[in-house]
Amino acid sequence: MFGRRREPNLAVDLLVGAASGIFASWVMGKAQSRISKMGSSQARAAEKAAADTEPATFKAAAMAVKPLGIRLTRAQRGVGGNIVHYAYGAAWGAVFAAAARRSSLPIPLNGALFGIGLWFLSDELLVPLAGLSKKPTAYPASTHLKALAAHVVYGTATARAHHLLQKFA
Numbered sequence: 001m002f003g004r005r006r007e008p009n010l011a012v013d014l015l016v017g018a019a020s021g022i023f024a025s026w027v028m029g030k031a032q033s034r035i036s037k038m039g040s041s042q043a044r045a046a047e048k049a050a051a052d053t054e055p056a057t058f059k060a061a062a063m064a065v066k067p068l069g070i071r072l073t074r075a076q077r078g079v080g081g082n083i084v085h086y087a088y089g090a091a092w093g094a095v096f097a098a099a100a101r102r103s104s105l106p107i108p109l110n111g112a113l114f115g116i117g118l119w120f121l122s123d124e125l126l127v128p129l130a131g132l133s134k135k136p137t138a139y140p141a142s143t144h145l146k147a148l149a150a151h152v153v154y155g156t157a158t159a160r161a162h163h164l165l166q167k168f169a
Helices: 010-035 042-050 055-070 074-100 107-129 141-166
Strands: none
Touching: 010 074, 010 141, 042 141, 055 074, 074 107, 074 141, 107 141
């Protein structure tokens, strides 16, 4: 019950982590809409000029169903993009939970470092390698910094939600 320390259970930790990642994905989306408006009009114009025609999550959704012979409309790509965003967040939340079992860092630091690592691995390496975005050098530094900030928000929200949900698991 509450207040008692439960025996470590990896399956429960992974489920709690996935739930934390879903919540953090929502928080990240809210933060990202505000973060994207930051900076000078000149910087935002450079970001817009370098931006892809559609988000990587939309492209990933279309790529996932293409082998089935399905072509998604723009609206379906949007829905699929949201599914990809939250599924990806859930998966990384579970990874966070598995890694957090071995970490003794303070929760905010643990989350921030996780967000930084996830930004580098995903945005800077995996997403471009999968052909879901341009090479990192195609974007201005402000684009990278804003994505980094959004991922730090995701990481800290994941860590905090994971810590709170573990009390009820």
